Amino acid sequence: MSYGGITAINDKVKEEGAFVNALITEMRRVIVGQDYMVQRLLVGLLANGHVLVEGVPGLAKTLSIKTLSEAIKTKFQRIQFTPDLLPADLIGTLIYNPKEGTFAVKKGPVFANIILADEINRAPAKVQSALLEAMQERQVTIGDSTYKMDDPFLVMATQNPLDQEGTYPLPEAQLDRFMLKLNLDYPGKDEELTILREMGFTDKEIHVSAVVKPEDIVRARKTVNEIYMDEKIEKYIIDIVFATRNPEEYKLNDMKDLIQCGASPRATINLAIASKAYAFINSRGYVTPQDVKSIGMDVLRHRVIVSYEAEAEEMSSEDVVKRIFDEVEVP
Numbered sequence: 392m393s394y395g396g397i398t399a400i401n402d403k404v405k406e407e408g409a410f411v412n413a414l415i416t417e418m419r420r421v422i423v424g425q426d427y428m429v430q431r432l433l434v435g436l437l438a439n440g441h442v443l444v445e446g447v448p449g450l451a452k453t454l455s456i457k458t459l460s461e462a463i464k465t466k467f468q469r470i471q472f473t474p475d476l477l478p479a480d481l482i483g484t485l486i487y488n489p490k491e492g493t494f495a496v497k498k499g500p501v502f503a504n505i506i507l508a509d510e511i512n513r514a515p516a517k518v519q520s521a522l523l524e525a526m527q528e529r530q531v532t533i534g535d536s537t538y539k540m541d542d543p544f545l546v547m548a549t550q551n552p553l554d555q556e557g558t559y560p561l562p563e564a565q566l567d568r569f570m571l572k573l574n575l576d577y578p579g580k581d582e583e584l585t586i587l588r589e590m591g592f593t594d595k596e597i598h599v600s601a602v603v604k605p606e607d608i609v610r611a612r613k614t615v616n617e618i619y620m621d622e623k624i625e626k627y628i629i630d631i632v633f634a635t636r637n638p639e640e641y642k643l644n645d646m647k648d649l650i651q652c653g654a655s656p657r658a659t660i661n662l663a664i665a666s667k668a669y670a671f672i673n674s675r676g677y678v679t680p681q682d683v684k685s686i687g688m689d690v691l692r693h694r695v696i697v698s699y700e701a702e703a704e705e706m707s708s709e710d711v712v713k714r715i716f717d718e719v720e721v722p
Contacts, residue, residue, distance in 0.1 A: 396619070397619055397676055397677055398676075399676075400617055400618060400619055400676030400677070401674075401675065401676035401677075402676075403614055403617070403676065404614060404618065404670075404671055404674055404675065404676045405674050407610060407611050407614040408611060408614075408671055408672070408674060410602065410603045410607050410611070411433065411671075411672055413602045413603070414433065414459075414462055414463075414602060414603055415429060415430075415433070417458075417462045417599060417600060417602050418455070418458050418459060418462060420599075421454065421458045421597050421599060422451055422454065422455050422458060423451075423578070423582055423585050423586045423589060423590075424578040424579065424582030424583070424585065424586065425450070425451055425455060425575070425578070427573070427575075428444065428451075428452075428455055428573055428575060429455065429459075430672060431571055431573050431686075431689055432455065432456065432459050432547065433459075433668075433672055434571065434665055434668045434669055434672065434686060434689075435545065435547070435570055435571050435668075436459070436543075436545060436608060437608070437611055437612060437615050437668040437671055437672070438570060438612075438615065438661075438664045438665050438667070438668035439543070439545070439612055439664075440545075440569075440570025440571060440661060440664065440665065441526055441545060441546040441547070441548070441568060441569045441570055441571075442545075442546075442547045442548070442569060442570065442571045442572075442573065443511075443548045443549075443550065443561075443566070443569040443571070443572045443573070443693065444456070444547070444548065444549045444550070444572075444573045444575065445549075445550050445551070445552060445572065445573065445574050445575065446549075446551075446552075446573075446574065446575030446576070447551065447552060447577075448551065450575045450576075450577070450578075452549040452575065453469075453507065453509055453549055456505075456507045456547045456549070457469065457507060458597075458599050459505070459547075460505040460507070461599040461601065462599055462600070462601060462602055462603060463504075463505070463601060463602075463603045463604070463605065463608065464601040464603070464604050464605065465504040465505060465543070465605045466503040466504045466505070466541070467503060467504065467505045467507070468500045468501070468502075468503035468505070468506055468507070469506075469507040469509060470500050470501070470506060470507065470508055470509065471509050471510065472508060472509060472510050472511050472512075472513050472514035472518065472519075473510075473513060473514060474513060474514060474515065476514045476518045477518065478517060478518055478520075478521035479499070480499065480500075480518075481499050481500065481501050481518060481521050481522065482498075482499045482501050482521055482525070482531045482533060483496065483497050483498040483499035483501075483502070483531070483533050484496075484497055484499070484533065485497070485533065485534045494534065496533055496534070496536065496538075498533070498538070499531075501522070501525050501531060501540075502531070502538070502540065502541070503541070503544075504541055504542075504543055504544060504545070504605065505543075505545050505547065506544075506545070506546045506547065507547055507548075507549075508522065508546055508547070508548035508549070509548075509549050510549060510550060510551060511548040511549065511550050511561070512550040512551065512558045512559050512560065512561055513551070513558060513559070514559070515559055516559060516562055519559075519561055519562065519565055520562065520564075520565065522546065522565065522568075523564065523565055523568060525540060525544075525546070526546055526565075526568040526569075527568055529542075529544055542605075542609060543605055543608050543609060543612075546569075548569070563652075563696070566693045566694070567655055567657055567658075567693075567694060569693065570661045570664075570665060570690065571661075571665065571686075571689040571690060572689060572692055572693035573689055574692070574709075611671070614671065615664070615667050615668050615671050616667070617676075618667040618670055618671060618675075618676055618677060618678060619676060619677040619678070620663065620666070620667065620677070620678045621677070621678070621722075623722035624666075624678050624679075624680065624683065624722065625663070626722070627680060627683060627719075627721065627722050628659060628662050628663055628666070628683060629659065630719050630720070631662070631683070631687060631691075631715060631716065631719055632653070632654045632656075632658055632659045632662065632691075633653075634715045634718075634719050635650060635653035635654045635658075635691065635694075635695050635711070635712070635715060636650075636653030636654070637653075638650060638715070641715075641718060641719055642718070643714070643715070643718055646711065646714065646715075648698060648700050648701075649697055649698055649700055649701040649704070649706060649711060650695060650696070650697060650698060650701070650711060651696045651697060651698040652695070652696040653694075653695060654691055654694040654695055655694060658690060658691060658694045661690050662683065662686070662687060662690045662691070665686045665689070665690055666678045666682045666683045666686055667682075668686075669682045669685060669686045670682050680721045680722055684716055684721075687712070687716060688709065688712055688713070688716075691708075691712045692708050692709050692712055693708070695708040695711055695712055696708065697711060
């Protein structure tokens with residue numbers, strides 16, 4: 392692409408992305424010290440990809456997603472996942488009318504623009520699987536009829552670490568539907584002091600102003616698609632994903648027995664789109680290798696399944712992905 396073409400995309404990104412700063416500012420009024428999470432939630436929003444947030448209780452996971460939804464003039468629905476939840480409680484069901492002798496459709500809470508699936512891994516697999524069609528196909532089947540989801544439609548889920556009481560592991564098929572998986576850690580001392588001073592009141596009320604319209608998000612997504620990605624960056628993304636499947640081809644022979652299952656082609660697509668969205672948030676009309684590196688861990692950490700050998704050596708999927716990014720040649 393010519394210099395003039397990239398300049399034009401840069402200008403368009405700055406124009407269409409003017410709301411990003413307003414959205415981040417509004418969220419920071421409520422959320423303290425979770426800039427990483429706030430930025431990744433925006434990447435998911437702009438890349439039209441679902442986001443899974445994992446962390447111990449009390450790290451503002453639910454509050455962050457709720458604040459984001461309130462900052463957008465759109466329909467928000469929070470679903471609390473519990474062990475006794477049924478698929479019909481999620482997607483809806485058919486209600487029989489004895490007077491008319493007919494069935495009527497009662498739509499479930501999944502019919503909204505932004506869904507907060509809170510503590511998603513506290514419900515059994517059949518309930519988690521009920522989300523699959525909505526997440527991937529953007530539609531839900533109730534009885535014999537199929538219903539399209541509204542646009543934008545985004546699932547933002549929170550989960551507690553699997554070693555906590557009462558949790559179920561998400562099926563691999565569902566994990567792969569999430570574009571990003573975020574792992575949150577505790578805030579630093581200074582950040583926690585700010586949290587204490589701002590939130591340490593019994594009657595603290597939080598008011599969030601809606602600063603973005605849904606049409607702004609849809610329009611920004613179209614601009615994200617136009618962001619320039621050089622052929623070298625495309626090949627770099629391919630190399631990263633293929634290194635999770637065939638590490639020996641990238642001189643990572645010692646990792647061959649550490650990976651049970653590599654990333655899918657969906658990971659390749661998601662890494663490319665998420666890199667463009669990350670560039671958009673940073674007001675750039677082109678993708679750099681650093682964009683791919685910055686967002687790559689969030690795209691791949693839940694898609695690379697490590698072997699028993701890796702677990703025996705106390706290596707996580709994050710360790711494997713980090714090693715791949717360190718070793719694969721950067722264009």
